[in-house]
Amino acid sequence: MSEHLQPGLHPDADSLSAFIEGVLPERERLQCLAHLADCSRCREIVFLAQEPPPAVAAPKPAPAWRRWFAPIPALAAAAAVCVAVLAVSLYLHHTAGAPTRDVAARIEQSLPALAPGADNEKGAHVPLPVMPKAAPNTQQPRTKPGRARAARGAATEENSRAATESVDVSPSTSGSIPATTPAQQATTPTPAPPSPPPPPPLVAQSGNIQLQQLPVPPVSSSSIPPPPPANSPNVTLKDDQGLADSLSGISGTVTDASGAVIPGAAIMLRQLATGASRNARTDARGQFQLTGVAPGRYELQITRPGFQQTSRQIDLQPREIAAVNSKLEVGAVAESVMVTGEAPMINTTTSSVSSSIRKKDVRDLPLNGRSFETLAATVTGAGGNPLPSKLPATTTMASGKARVAVDSAGVLYFSSNEGKRWKAVKPVWRGKVVRLAPAEPPQTAIAAFQLTTDSDSTWLSRDGNHWFPAPPVH
């Protein structure tokens, strides 16, 4: 033993190593422990001299009986796939008998996409409009299983009865979105439209939901330029179903006190929550339309020189087109010039938009699967352009899994997988496509889709990909 830096006598390295390895007799071990309790030097040596702990213990081999159950997950997956294939084949077999009745042509003819970058300040945190929970949506809200089953059952029954021949029309900014969902049809029983289906434009009303096909171009939106190709919001969407399902619109007629229509009246629709506004003007018939508007509370201002300005507040529900007929009173001549030194609130350098989604919005919105991409689609101005041209689709039609869309440049696109991938249809016609619609009687027997070009020629297609000229109508 020797006297070290710390006073006292200490166990030597041999005793410490034997202590660490646990080979000391109990009497010596206790002596060592008693010394270690008081001697920080020897404690430090002991802890330093320990072998480092083994990195990872080797996994124990599975018992033999477990190996018998190893293939069960694979078998279960295979069984699930078989059941799915069987169900699909049965469904196809069941529905193959009436091909013409399977044409559930759902048309979403929409305005060109908004140019929200012109309305919104870049980077401004635009609160997401909170949609009512009862709003119909393709994404299933959280419902009790029983209710969900009942809704699905009713929807299926309703669809089988009437939906195949009905034409759902919904305003949309950018997508192939059905205006009504099966769940909505179940909750708002709509009388089945008579067969054959009525030609567009269609107007169907059910409760507070007004569905109508909007003409192309639907409004004379003077202050809203069509979005340039580079106008891509900084939120990229793969599926804009949630957005299209929730958008609304406003239409109406502006007249004077005598009932005469007022053309050229300025319409300003301002969202109270965000301050975002959209402008339009009444056409020669005194009518205006604003579509692709996010649900929420708005202020509608109508001004026309020589008339008094009118203003009213509108509470837009999802997928509702509010009809607003305003009567302007003749006003006194007044002029005012307002000079302000404030910085412009509109970012004119870029057309991109950004917004932030609050936690409450995420919680309140009835989203299916809580996909953030679907959430992003609910932001005003955020929309995907799935078409290869990156232009907004003005009209989208669906038949089974096939989708046909026309972009704002008049180019026709076809998708065989529900809009996941699009390809341009090689035109057999001349000029641009100005109208895409379901085939009208009597062509419904031979075609599902019908398009009209700017040279006023009409073409038909059964599958959306192969087109032939429409036979002359006698």
Added chain:
Amino acid sequence: MGYIDWVDSAPPHSVDFTRPSISSESGEQGLILDRIQEPELCLKELSGVSIDEFWREADAGSVGLRKDELARVLLDLGVKYNYGLAPETAATGAQIVAFWQTLQLQDLALAHACALGRDAAWQQFMVRFREPLRQAAAGITGSAPLGRELADSLYAELFGVTERGEQRRSPLAYYSGRGSLKGFLRATLAQRNVDHHRRASRETPITNEDLPAASPAPIPAPDVLSRLSRSLTATLGSLPPDERFLLSAWFLDQRTLLEISRILRVHEATVSRRLQRLTARLHKELLKNMQASGMSRTAAKEALGTDPRDIDINLRSLLQASRPAAFIQQGALEDPEPR
């Protein structure tokens, strides 16, 4: 350090090696072995087993250790540790053989052959322990260059560079074979490293030392403090060694449960549970001791503080101030001076 020369007058082969050994304060190492002329015979007489058996088992021939040298080492270890028995207990032949058989004979032969400077042993030593020693040194110092430096300095020391007179002195001569040679080398490395740091820490200027923050709580009266100190001393003094080690390692050294559990050879959960129980029991016993010294329960609680964690602070101050008890181990070999 040596042993008393009660073998002076007796013939070497008739020494009663079963007698308990008594440590000496001033003797020199190897006194007994030096005076035994035929250690193989002594060993045979003691255990009834020939040295050949141990020699073969230790593979001592491959490291250049002769039979008589191995026999001397075994005899010396037996006397030193009293064959693994309690002091004042005479060992039987079977117990002697059992003790020698529990030793790491190959490591023991290698270490002592190296201490004697046999080339074959050193070649084998370098092959077996060069890289592990370097890795262990790097792990202990936390740095590869420092570890290499530490390992190299230990090599020189192990080789017996430091000599007393004409005798080579290597730390390997103090290896007993109870643990593994690798563990012995690790402990030696750790010892040298700790001593080096402790020596260097004396040169740390006082301005760099962290001074303890002043306690926000009001300082108790001196008589309360003295009672508290006495109570703590009595309570801690009554604890068994393993519990005191547990408290020191956990509260003073801030060791992890895993580290403590590996030293105590129990599970981490056991260490945690023991700590919890120990802290609670200490709190109770401290209260009891302070009440026994004449304080009321309320005053004792106030002195301790209602928070049991205050005991940690008291333990720390008490244990830090205490001097480590001398390691009184019968026959323990003298540890070489730290370099």
